[in-house]
Amino acid sequence: MVDSPAALSVEATAIPGLLVVRMPVHEDSRGWFKENWQREKMVAAGLPDFGPVQNNMSYNAHRGATRGIHTEPWDKLVSIAAGRVFAAWVDMREGPTFGATVHLELDPAVAVFVPRGVGNSYQALEDDTVYSYLVNAHWRPGIRYPALDLGDPTAAIPWPISLDEAEVSDKDRANPTLDAVEPVGPLKTLIIGATGQLGRALAAEFPQADLAGRRADEASGVLALDLTDDAALAAWPWSDYGLVVNAAAYTAVDDAETPDGRRSAWAANARGPATLAALSAEHGFTLVHYSSEYVFDGSRVHDESEPFSPLGVYGQSKAAGDLAVATANRHYLLRTSWVVGEGRNFVRTMLDLAGRKVSPSVVDDQVGRLTFAAELARATRHLVDTGASYGTYNVSNGGAATSWADVAGRIFELAGRSASDVTPISTADYMQGKQAAPRPATSVLDLTKLESTGFEPVEADVALVDYCRAALQISE
Structure with missing residues (x-):
């Protein structure tokens, strides 16, 4: 018995x-x-x-x-x-x-x-x-x-x-x-898209990770990995990794509406994530991928359960990537908005204009929260390290929602200019005569699910002050 x-x-x-x-x-x-x-x-x-x-x-x-x-x-x-x-x-x-x-x-x-x-x-x-x-x-x-x-x-x-x-x-x-006996080391982490704004923040958050991008960069230790190259994918040692973080994306929202841009957007934002989801299923690694509020039409504050309703090609390609990633058993899909990191971005553009005594017109009918790349990387680390349930999480900095014009005015103040030097303008007026993709009017993400894991987002204004001070010191 x-x-x-x-x-x-x-x-x-x-x-x-x-x-x-x-x-x-x-x-x-x-x-x-x-x-x-x-x-x-x-x-x-x-x-x-x-x-x-x-x-x-x-x-x-x-x-x-x-x-x-x-x-x-x-x-x-x-x-x-x-x-x-x-x-x-x-x-x-x-x-x-x-x-x-x-x-x-x-x-x-x-x-x-x-x-x-x-x-x-x-x-x-x-x-x-x-x-x-x-x-x-x-x-x-x-x-x-x-x-x-x-x-x-x-x-x-x-x-x-x-x-x-x-x-x-x-x-x-x-x-x-x-x-x-040589002790068994832990499975490694791989960051794909390591040379972008988010990729650099992730590399700082995961300093032991292997780094990959479309092109190799020996100076920064970035290896070449093209997710559309079947031979390169077959040769990559996927079984060495327990965590693969995909920060690669096509983010040229307006160019995505062109024939060439459409193909590039779908290759990076849909095919790439689908390939990684299949590799995750085959090799068992956890897949982290980043999405955008552009998968929605911007008609309301967005939570994780909202069905897709993209307005343009960029949002459509990101939604396709989201669906693919969701097929991986072990995945974190982090949906974010208004990302700011190293390199060219809205905040640095406004600081540059403020320094050159230019008074720009900035749209005031698109509302959301900034997401600093370091905060997005910190949230990634939190979800992985705490073993949070797999699935989709909204991630942005916290605090009150603001318009792009509000953000620009605040940047001008931090640069020693008056907020009134920024002229509010409607999206329709700003886009008049331009070939541009449609923008969601509301980019505000509900952070309740993320906060339930114990993560406390830093307020966007606090992060903006720190970012601008650091940028101004560098420029001086």
């Missing part, structure tokens, strides 16, 4: 991320039945939604068959289909718990979630034991990973059957001891 718990439960262990799953097993005279993997129930109980793609079974003919300690580069749920095993795990990840060990007996009522970087091993306690691995990456030839001597004195695993008497492969008997 199996000692089965009455209800499914998940328990933490001394190794971070290594979780013991106790599951009900239903028995009668014919045998037993269990739900070995039940995503909805197990995730609700506390198991990571790790996205398994392959199930392996290991048959052990004789009591004493011993396998491991192997540190394959994927997460796995290990369980018993028949018999019993003594199982042991050693943390092989770099960090303070390197070398920590956990061991316990597994029968059909007990499973264990093993995170990437933790060595896995077991010893059959009965003949005809069947051991199951449910993993979230496909096995492929040539994969290399650390292994550890089953008898390592530091791990000191108390094998019930002496290793001298156990059935162990020659390969496993030749594994190194812990002092000779």
